[in-house]
Amino acid sequence: MPSEYKLVLKHVDQAGYSNDIKCYQKHGGYKTMKKVFKLKAKKTKDGVTTPQEIIRKEVLVSGLRGRGGAGFSAGMKWSFVDRKSGKPIYLICNADESEPGTFKDRQVMYKDPHQLIEGMVISCYANDVNLAYIYIRGEFPEGAKILNRAIAEAHKAGYLGKGICGTKFNLDIHVHRGAGAYICGEETGLIESLEGKRPYPRIKPPYFPAVLGLYMCPTIVNNVETLCNVRHVMEIGGTAYSELGTPGNTGTRIVSLSGQVKRPGYYEIEVGKATLGDLIFGKNFGQGLLDGRKLQAIIPGGSSSKVFREGESFKIKTKDKAGKEIEKKIDLLDIPYDFDTLMKCGSMSGSSAIIVIDDSVDIVEALGNLSDFYAHESCGQCTPCREGSLWMSKALKRMRSGQARKEDADYLKNIAHKIQGRTICAFGEACAWPVLSFVDKFRDKFDERGAEDEARLAESQMKEGVN
Amino acid sequence: MGVNVKEQNVETVAVKVDGRSIEVPRTTPNWEGKPEPTTVLQACKHAGIEIPHYCYHPKLPVVGNCRMCLVHVGMPGRPGPDGKQPTNEDGTTKIFPMQLPYEPQTPRGVIGCATAIMPGMEIYASSPETKEMRESVLESLLINHPLDCSICDQAGECKLQEYSYDHGQAESGFEEFKVHKPKAVDLGPRITLDAERCILCTRCIRFTKDVVGDDSLGIVNRGGYNTIATFPGESFNNNYTLNTVDICPVGALTSDDFRFQMRVWFLKETKSLCTDCGSGCNVTIGSRENKMYRYEPRQNDAVNGHWMCDSGRLNYKWIGREDRLSSLKGLEGKTTWPTVLKDVSDHLANADKGSVAIIASARQTNEELHLLTKLAKHIDAVTDSVPRKGKADNLLMIEDRNTNTTGAQILGITGKRVGSKLSSIKKGIESGELKTLIVFGEDVTKHGIDTKLLKKVTLIVSDILHNETTKAADFLLPGCAHAEKRGTFTNVKGRVQKFMKALEPPGDALPEWEFLHEIVHNVVGLEDFKTIEGLFNQMAGEVKAFKDAQLSWAKLGDHGLDVEL
Numbered sequence A: 001m002p003s004e005y006k007l008v009l010k011h012v013d014q015a016g017y018s019n020d021i022k023c024y025q026k027h028g029g030y031k032t033m034k035k036v037f038k039l040k041a042k043k044t045k046d047g048v049t050t051p052q053e054i055i056r057k058e059v060l061v062s063g064l065r066g067r068g069g070a071g072f073s074a075g076m077k078w079s080f081v082d083r084k085s086g087k088p089i090y091l092i093c094n095a096d097e098s099e100p101g102t103f104k105d106r107q108v109m110y111k112d113p114h115q116l117i118e119g120m121v122i123s124c125y126a127n128d129v130n131l132a133y134i135y136i137r138g139e140f141p142e143g144a145k146i147l148n149r150a151i152a153e154a155h156k157a158g159y160l161g162k163g164i165c166g167t168k169f170n171l172d173i174h175v176h177r178g179a180g181a182y183i184c185g186e187e188t189g190l191i192e193s194l195e196g197k198r199p200y201p202r203i204k205p206p207y208f209p210a211v212l213g214l215y216m217c218p219t220i221v222n223n224v225e226t227l228c229n230v231r232h233v234m235e236i237g238g239t240a241y242s243e244l245g246t247p248g249n250t251g252t253r254i255v256s257l258s259g260q261v262k263r264p265g266y267y268e269i270e271v272g273k274a275t276l277g278d279l280i281f282g283k284n285f286g287q288g289l290l291d292g293r294k295l296q297a298i299i300p301g302g303s304s305s306k307v308f309r310e311g312e313s314f315k316i317k318t319k320d321k322a323g324k325e326i327e328k329k330i331d332l333l334d335i336p337y338d339f340d341t342l343m344k345c346g347s348m349s350g351s352s353a354i355i356v357i358d359d360s361v362d363i364v365e366a367l368g369n370l371s372d373f374y375a376h377e378s379c380g381q382c383t384p385c386r387e388g389s390l391w392m393s394k395a396l397k398r399m400r401s402g403q404a405r406k407e408d409a410d411y412l413k414n415i416a417h418k419i420q421g422r423t424i425c426a427f428g429e430a431c432a433w434p435v436l437s438f439v440d441k442f443r444d445k446f447d448e449r450g451a452e453d454e455a456r457l458a459e460s461q462m463k464e465g466v467n
Numbered sequence B: 001m002g003v004n005v006k007e008q009n010v011e012t013v014a015v016k017v018d019g020r021s022i023e024v025p026r027t028t029p030n031w032e033g034k035p036e037p038t039t040v041l042q043a044c045k046h047a048g049i050e051i052p053h054y055c056y057h058p059k060l061p062v063v064g065n066c067r068m069c070l071v072h073v074g075m076p077g078r079p080g081p082d083g084k085q086p087t088n089e090d091g092t093t094k095i096f097p098m099q100l101p102y103e104p105q106t107p108r109g110v111i112g113c114a115t116a117i118m119p120g121m122e123i124y125a126s127s128p129e130t131k132e133m134r135e136s137v138l139e140s141l142l143i144n145h146p147l148d149c150s151i152c153d154q155a156g157e158c159k160l161q162e163y164s165y166d167h168g169q170a171e172s173g174f175e176e177f178k179v180h181k182p183k184a185v186d187l188g189p190r191i192t193l194d195a196e197r198c199i200l201c202t203r204c205i206r207f208t209k210d211v212v213g214d215d216s217l218g219i220v221n222r223g224g225y226n227t228i229a230t231f232p233g234e235s236f237n238n239n240y241t242l243n244t245v246d247i248c249p250v251g252a253l254t255s256d257d258f259r260f261q262m263r264v265w266f267l268k269e270t271k272s273l274c275t276d277c278g279s280g281c282n283v284t285i286g287s288r289e290n291k292m293y294r295y296e297p298r299q300n301d302a303v304n305g306h307w308m309c310d311s312g313r314l315n316y317k318w319i320g321r322e323d324r325l326s327s328l329k330g331l332e333g334k335t336t337w338p339t340v341l342k343d344v345s346d347h348l349a350n351a352d353k354g355s356v357a358i359i360a361s362a363r364q365t366n367e368e369l370h371l372l373t374k375l376a377k378h379i380d381a382v383t384d385s386v387p388r389k390g391k392a393d394n395l396l397m398i399e400d401r402n403t404n405t406t407g408a409q410i411l412g413i414t415g416k417r418v419g420s421k422l423s424s425i426k427k428g429i430e431s432g433e434l435k436t437l438i439v440f441g442e443d444v445t446k447h448g449i450d451t452k453l454l455k456k457v458t459l460i461v462s463d464i465l466h467n468e469t470t471k472a473a474d475f476l477l478p479g480c481a482h483a484e485k486r487g488t489f490t491n492v493k494g495r496v497q498k499f500m501k502a503l504e505p506p507g508d509a510l511p512e513w514e515f516l517h518e519i520v521h522n523v524v525g526l527e528d529f530k531t532i533e534g535l536f537n538q539m540a541g542e543v544k545a546f547k548d549a550q551l552s553w554a555k556l557g558d559h560g561l562d563v564e565l
């Protein structure tokens, strides 16, 4: 039976574990950082490999993928950084954690902040970064305080500042609090916000952060959990890390489980080693739905990911043991919780937040709730998303107030199609996908609603003698 | 359009636009003039196809927010392990139309304004896929738009109207209530905003921030409620605010001066110049039935780019003033042009050498000043003009508020220090050495030569508006505003530019070059020219700086030519 595998959350919630530097050090904290500082340049056939290159190689070998949403290889992202520009390179920790359903990064920041700082020091050392930022969500004032205290402690201990641990390496980390907007989690919106501007995401190309990021300098943006994992990669080595989880989906991941399950919470698993069914029903995880309820739907990777309907199954291409490509049928609850399989099944693991929806939930209401969120959070910069997100939410409001029409299912999909793939940032997809998937998979519910309301309207018009 | 870039020896990239192969320059100057990879939108322009756009403006940073310029494109495949690009069966390079990565059956557009062209790229500028993207963006822009074209100042020059006609669909499925936003917002002393008409392209914000360096415009609220605004209690009030009205693609920003005055399609457009400082910004005059309604900047990258300042733009009302000088005055009071010109000519022909002084205006045209120098030479008259200074700003407006100081200097009317001879002219009058004073367009009583002194000379004056000097004139010759005649000015950087006639002058008023020409003909005996072209070309053949630059009226074109200073 699959169970948790605690790497990042190892000490979080442990009795007696506190978030100060002493406690962290007592539990082996900052040892990996010191080890990394001792790495020596290696002579190779083609010249010299610097310690920085060694770390970057380890991260690449580890297969670590971004934990913020897109699941992009961290090592690859680092390899895109323009190191020849002559400009400073910045690193930004994305601690905006705003995707509905997601509550994992805050666990580390509140309860084990030094782990993040150690991960950041290593990542900055690896990338010749001397100034890093933690961009923390505005709603986490306490988190910002904790991080600032931890940073002060690290400074005092000589782990931040000038000549860290006797090396020539300098690093400062600043905590920057957002003002409470979801779009500040999108990396280029975040960068604009950090520069003191309205968080309007930038067009890519040309503004890829690795080349033209913060203050138009090369910039690395990584999620909190990604940066924590860098520490573990360097602690156990890239190859050992890559053996955790499943091929191509390595390491561990913290899953936020919410909705109508008995035991909602955050669970760290080896990626792909537990299925959706395990996570929702397993003894070590959600322990099933509330009594008397039946499963209706699962949002597998944060509110932006496409919804699954109970009972769905999928045909996916995969490789058998001999490495031959085969097609395989897989039932919803058997989907291993990883990056690639969820994608093959038409959704994504996103921010690894599972939202369980039982049969007590009105699907049109649920989608309306999500759409209201996106209409409120669209930055409004680009036409399709600005107009479309509000349009969808208004349509769903109308549908929820007894004025649904039979054609509303298509009407909604039509709006969503005007948005996805046509916007500046991935928020376009984030607001279109729930609509597209809810309507596609629960078409009957939307049609029913339209038919009911139209029938009622016709009846009342008959009564009033209106024709 | 369709330029043969091969001949210009620039590096090119081969792309296809709607199936047609075309070579376009690899780079194109960006808004600051720095070379940047040529974009899909620019490549299409080379092919003679306009990609509709709202937020893109060649002189502003590109932000790509309106999405109107979405186009479907195809790209050659990535080279395989053998280093070769995938090919079709017939050996030609295989082109892959772009599709959504997560939904391969759906075509994916790129924004033309910010997507660099690549060798082999195919741009489907008019395909059904591209059209669908345009329609959907337009529909989105229109769902919350008030559609009050009938009372909108922008009607007739509105990009929303134009593109809806060219690229839109007749019907929208929008079933919900529109968003309501503030209307008739007083953004600043010259600008009114209708936030409901705004399509949030941010052109106004970028112009104000990136061109003017003023942060006073921004957006408040979120998503569908986004609204252009100033900081609370602050006013949008720099000297360039009215340019935002020009670049606003819709009727959201309107000029308080022009608002509700005239439907734009009734306006006659005349190419002209601003005369308010030595920059010589190129303008278009909008007039109807001999009344001027507005100036708009006319693009000239060598001078003013797309812009002009507010003070220059709004300084036109004097042209149509009721109290303009419109009657001739001669020896017997009211008179006619033939009489007065004969009297003036006779007077000057009989004047002793060295007994005449000419105070010309550095706001006069090159041609007028040229004629005055001819006269001055013949009768050995001392000449000068009057300096006019203001505050310069960081953009276009310069200190020198005379339009044609450079021209006056090139032609020798005045020296390096404008007005340095005024005191000796004054002394000459006092001593009685100077017996005749010719004044053009200046009130010399404000420059040390008071009414009492003026009584001592025969005073020949030409001007447009009344002042103390015109009152004292023995001969008064009403002249024209630049909008009422043709001519050229030389701006502070030595660019000679011409302007055209938009309006008829009032009453007796005549273009100065016409009557000056007559006087010079009578006094000096030069051959006569019937046209301003002839006069200009004659001057260009005589004046060294103009001759060196090989100027001719025709060669000046709409944007002028530089002379060496």
Ligand SMILES: Cc1cc2nc3c(=O)[nH]c(=O)nc-3n(C[C@H](O)[C@H](O)[C@H](O)COP(=O)(O)O)c2cc1C
Residues within 6 Å of the ligand: A065, A066, A067, A068, A069, A070, A071, A072, A074, A077, A094, A095, A096, A097, A098, A099, A182, A183, A184, A185, A186, A187, A188, A221, A222, A223, A224, A226, A227, A425, A426, A427, A430
């Ligand atoms: C609308 C939107 C919101 C996002 N919000 C977050 C967020 O709150 N936290 C986060 O880490 N990444 C967020 N992302 C993803 C970031 O843009 C970026 O990809 C990520 O921080 C990269 O880190 P990673 O590679 O370590 O995952 C968001 C993306 C989008 C499009």
Ligand code: SF4
Residues within 6 Å of the ligand: A183, A200, A201, A377, A378, A379, A380, A381, A382, A383, A385, A386, A423, A424, A425, A426, A427, A428
């Ligand atoms: S997609 Fe939405 S959130 Fe992203 S830039 Fe456009 S309007 Fe803003």
Ligand code: SF4
Residues within 6 Å of the ligand: B197, B198, B199, B200, B201, B202, B203, B204, B205, B228, B244, B247, B248, B249, B250, B252, B253
């Ligand atoms: S006011 Fe005009 S220029 Fe400014 S954002 Fe709106 S539409 Fe664009």
Ligand code: SF4
Residues within 6 Å of the ligand: B274, B275, B276, B277, B278, B279, B280, B281, B304, B308, B309, B310, B311, B312, B313, B396, B397, B398
């Ligand atoms: S800068 Fe000078 S020439 Fe240009 S518009 Fe202003 S006043 Fe006129």
Ligand code: FES
Residues within 6 Å of the ligand: B052, B053, B054, B055, B056, B063, B064, B065, B066, B067, B068, B069, B070, B111, B112, B113, B114
């Ligand atoms: S013109 Fe607005 S996105 Fe290209």
